[in-house]
Amino acid sequence: MSDWVLPDEVLSEAPSHTPLPHELADLELLLYGAYSPLRGFMSEAEARSVTLTGVLPNGTAWPVPVTLDVPIEVARKLDNPDPKRRVLRITDPEGAPVAAVECHSLDALGPDMVRVGGPVRRIADAAHGVFIGLRATPEQAKQTYSKPRVLALVADRPLHRPQLAQLVRAAHNLAAHVLVMIPTGDEINGGKVLKLPTAALVRSVLAAKDRLPTATVLTVPLSRRGDRLRDGLLTAKVAAAYGATHIMAGPEGLGGGDGIRSMVPRDLAYDTRDGQWRPIEDIEPPFRRTSLSEAEIADMLDRGFGLPEWHTPPSVAAELRKARPPRRNRGLVLFFTGLSGSGKSTISRGVYEALLEDGTRTVSLFDGDVVRRVLSSGLGFSRADRSTNVRRIGYVAAEVARHGGIGVAAPIAPYDADRVETRRMAEATGADFVLVHVSTPLEVCESRDRKGLYAKARAGQIPEFTGISDPYEEPRDAELTIDTSDMTAGEAIEQVVEFLSEGGWLEPVGLKIA
Ligand SMILES: Nc1ncnc2c1ncn2[C@@H]1O[C@H](COP(=O)(O)OS(=O)(=O)O)[C@@H](OP(=O)(O)O)[C@H]1O
Numbered sequence: 144m145s146d147w148v149l150p151d152e153v154l155s156e157a158p159s160h161t162p163l164p165h166e167l168a169d170l171e172l173l174l175y176g177a178y179s180p181l182r183g184f185m186s187e188a189e190a191r192s193v194t195l196t197g198v199l200p201n202g203t204a205w206p207v208p209v210t211l212d213v214p215i216e217v218a219r220k221l222d223n224p225d226p227k228r229r230v231l232r233i234t235d236p237e238g239a240p241v242a243a244v245e246c247h248s249l250d251a252l253g254p255d256m257v258r259v260g261g262p263v264r265r266i267a268d269a270a271h272g273v274f275i276g277l278r279a280t281p282e283q284a285k286q287t288y289s290k291p292r293v294l295a296l297v298a299d300r301p302l303h304r305p306q307l308a309q310l311v312r313a314a315h316n317l318a319a320h321v322l323v324m325i326p327t328g329d330e331i332n333g334g335k336v337l338k339l340p341t342a343a344l345v346r347s348v349l350a351a352k353d354r355l356p357t358a359t360v361l362t363v364p365l366s367r368r369g370d371r372l373r374d375g376l377l378t379a380k381v382a383a384a385y386g387a388t389h390i391m392a393g394p395e396g397l398g399g400g401d402g403i404r405s406m407v408p409r410d411l412a413y414d415t416r417d418g419q420w421r422p423i424e425d426i427e428p429p430f431r432r433t434s435l436s437e438a439e440i441a442d443m444l445d446r447g448f449g450l451p452e453w454h455t456p457p458s459v460a461a462e463l464r465k466a467r468p469p470r471r472n473r474g475l476v477l478f479f480t481g482l483s484g485s486g487k488s489t490i491s492r493g494v495y496e497a498l499l500e501d502g503t504r505t506v507s508l509f510d511g512d513v514v515r516r517v518l519s520s521g522l523g524f525s526r527a528d529r530s531t532n533v534r535r536i537g538y539v540a541a542e543v544a545r546h547g548g549i550g551v552a553a554p555i556a557p558y559d560a561d562r563v564e565t566r567r568m569a570e571a572t573g574a575d576f577v578l579v580h581v582s583t584p585l586e587v588c589e590s591r592d593r594k595g596l597y598a599k600a601r602a603g604q605i606p607e608f609t610g611i612s613d614p615y616e617e618p619r620d621a622e623l624t625i626d627t628s629d630m631t632a633g634e635a636i637e638q639v640v641e642f643l644s645e646g647g648w649l650e651p652v653g654l655k656i657a
């Protein structure tokens with residue numbers, strides 16, 4: 144990839160840095176040569192040029208910035224005037240060195256961060272990664288192609304019969320070898336209804352392998368930037384680097400370019416007369432079954448209904464059932480937020496006990512006092528400490544949910560960013576996240592003043608008290624909002640239990656609140 148030779152003593156003295164997941168994914172693609180002709184991370188000027196014009200200053204078209212940002216303390220250690228000796232050692236999240244960056248450019252991004260640009264070089268093969276055995280460099284992949292034409296498909300969702308039929312038709316018409324690229328980078332779930340953890344996505348795609356024409360199936364650490372057009376162009380670039388001559392346009396549409404042609408598949412429907420998938424307009428309406436939407440598929444899985452065989456191969460359906468079990472068996476983080484005295488502890492404890500009495504679900508309660516004593520001992524109530532506290536709770540509750548249990552937590556959790564991160568952690572495990580905002584107004588909480596804390600806060604004896612001298616950011620993404628001003632604790636608990644039953648997380652029968 145890179146022709147520079149790195150003396151050992153330079154490397155051993157180089158400062159280390161562990162990049163963010165999407166930066167590591169970019170690094171992997173750079174090292175593979177999958178971002179060819181890029182050989183390294185962009186300088187700020189290059190990144191700006193790409194963002195504004197889609198072209199690098201040297202005239203190369205490139206759709207998105209590929210950048211690496213490091214904290215200023217790390218950048219300060221890169222003080223050698225000779226750029227060949229200004230080397231940053233990149234470590235994976237476990238701390239093992241994986242690559243080196245020869246830092247040709249260092250551009251300050253505000254007071255804390257520095258953008259590091261320059262060529263990259265592999266030090267060691269990545270040792271970890273889900274389905275790492277399915278990774279390949281473009282050169283390795285090209286060895287497997289059986290035909291001159293190669294049709295790429297980015298499988299960022301499971302393949303059901305309509306997608307398989309589209310692929311088979313396109314591959315047949317082109318007489319092409321098929322290259323299935325399963326994206327394993329960050330944000331592959333972005334905007335999807337049916338969110339799957341990476342391993343589950345790979346398994347569900349592999350479950351359709353027998354139904355593919357001659358194909359090479361790879362995982363590719365592609366991540367999404369959130370701009371469909373540019374993401375599409377980047378995907379096409381990577382597919383071209385892997386030797387694809389054609390690419391299937393996805394539901395969002397994908398750009399071609401770079402000598403790769405985009406294939407827009409025809410809309411297919413199922414013909415009930417002979418069980419074939421064919422262009423929708425070739426089937427008379429009474430015999431036509433259109434494909435299920437992602438929302439319909441998600442809903443069927445949530446309710447525990449089997450996916451119909453006319454639509455989904457049984458092997459794929461089985462993987463999806465495992466990855467997304469019916470809600471009554473699926474992990475859940477039930478997260479209460481609200482002011483002190485709003486009723487979080489009372490309601491969460493009541494729901495926890497109702498779940499214990501019901502006995503169909505395993506459940507852990509992260510009681511506020513116990514959390515502060517054990518999990519978060521030593522933390523106070525500064526913004527940073529509250530954030531750490533809430534994210535720790537979120538992390539542990541997500542682990543409970545990963546294994547199919549219900550994690551119930553009830554911290555104040557005053558900051559939106561921490562609640563959002565907590566939701567992300569839960570959903571990344573394949574579990575659900577339900578946010579209950581106990582919205583009892585401050586006046587009511589203060590009049591209750593069960594622990595006498597509001598009086599102390601008003602008297603200035605407790606600095607940074609939520610609602611008095613510290614912020615509470617009202618959630619706008621709560622699944623359920625309960626104001627306990629005019630209801631009994633029993634009624635509040637029942638509202639939550641009913642919500643869980645109606646949503647399918649609990650069997651409706653059997654649960655009774657006294
Ligand atoms: N400064 C300040 N602000 C708010 N609350 C305070 C403070 N100091 C102590 N307490 C008591 O600690 C409880 C809140 O802890 P949490 O872990 O839920 O807070 S946070 O989510 O980390 O913000 C909270 O308990 P609850 O009444 O159960 O909410 C208070 O009793």
Ligand SMILES: Nc1ncnc2c1ncn2[C@@H]1O[C@H](COP(=O)(O)OP(=O)(O)O)[C@@H](O)[C@H]1O
Nearest residue numbers: 482483484485486487488489627630631632635
């Ligand atoms: N509908 C209700 N739901 C919950 N608590 C209520 C309700 N009505 C009155 N309360 C009282 O309000 C107080 C709430 O305290 P707590 O549950 O410890 O709140 P938090 O955990 O949010 O600080 C308790 O004394 C509780 O008895």
